[in-house]
Amino acid sequence: MTQRIPIFLVTAALLAGAGSSPAQRPDSQKPKPPVAIENGKVFEKDGRRLLYGGENASWNFDITDFSLDPAKLHHGLGREYSKALIAPEFVPASRTEGWLAGNARVLAVKVGEEVRVYPLNLLIQHKVVNDVVGGRPIMAAYCVLADLSSVYDRTYYGRPFTFGCSGYTYASPEIWDGRDSFLLWDRETESLWLPATGAAVSGQMKGEALKVLDEALWSQTTWGEVKELFPNAVVLTPNQTPDPPASWTKCNVAELRSGHPRESTARSVSPRWGGNKGLGGKKP
Numbered sequence: 001m002t003q004r005i006p007i008f009l010v011t012a013a014l015l016a017g018a019g020s021s022p023a024q025r026p027d028s029q030k031p032k033p034p035v036a037i038e039n040g041k042v043f044e045k046d047g048r049r050l051l052y053g054g055e056n057a058s059w060n061f062d063i064t065d066f067s068l069d070p071a072k073l074h075h076g077l078g079r080e081y082s083k084a085l086i087a088p089e090f091v092p093a094s095r096t097e098g099w100l101a102g103n104a105r106v107l108a109v110k111v112g113e114e115v116r117v118y119p120l121n122l123l124i125q126h127k128v129v130n131d132v133v134g135g136r137p138i139m140a141a142y143c144v145l146a147d148l149s150s151v152y153d154r155t156y157y158g159r160p161f162t163f164g165c166s167g168y169t170y171a172s173p174e175i176w177d178g179r180d181s182f183l184l185w186d187r188e189t190e191s192l193w194l195p196a197t198g199a200a201v202s203g204q205m206k207g208e209a210l211k212v213l214d215e216a217l218w219s220q221t222t223w224g225e226v227k228e229l230f231p232n233a234v235v236l237t238p239n240q241t242p243d244p245p246a247s248w249t250k251c252n253v254a255e256l257r258s259g260h261p262r263e264s265t266a267r268s269v270s271p272r273w274g275g276n277k278g279l280g281g282k283k284p
Contacts, residue, residue: 102224
């Protein structure tokens, strides 16, 4: 006959386990093991897992809640290494002769009557351009390693977010053909975002979707095609080397959410190159 154990003894045993040695604790209670990452960029401090963000210690990213595998992070050049544009400058189409060929690949955005063009050869340098087109805050981004290019709506809970490249890439066999792709970050919450999965992967915005702009408003195309359709388009100016802002206003996402409807968490991943010709061009 099976002997039943009184419930109070079971409860006592579970409570005792909370004070047991590390070897006896459930895996969920054990300290997180160190992560082997290129150049030792992940480290523990004050019970938090941090990711190196640059020479200034305040630039490190808190990835305690990272939803991916930190061991698959590569590089780590620093979050201000690439000069993401915040106040981009443009030139008219007539001033692109000699440096922008007709077959050059570009992202083109049209909101209302305004058309702006972001050549990929300039996005290789900046990675991200924060802009406002036709009154709408957008972000044009390109990862040359993954050949991932897209235009995003960068307004969350009624507030424009400002994006840049973290200096890291992430590669996993099940994501974007296993190619390394850039991790972005936003200045408002210092969350990390992976365009290859279409979502934030750490920080206050973790789980929020990157919002690919309505595909009728932009195209993955060529400069020649845009110039033919929209001769009054303006084009991102080369040789912009802005310094990062000395400071910026951070926000509390919980407070933002309290005054706005919940944003969609459905992931929004960019189409592959040539998959979007929303401005009336022909797909290859």
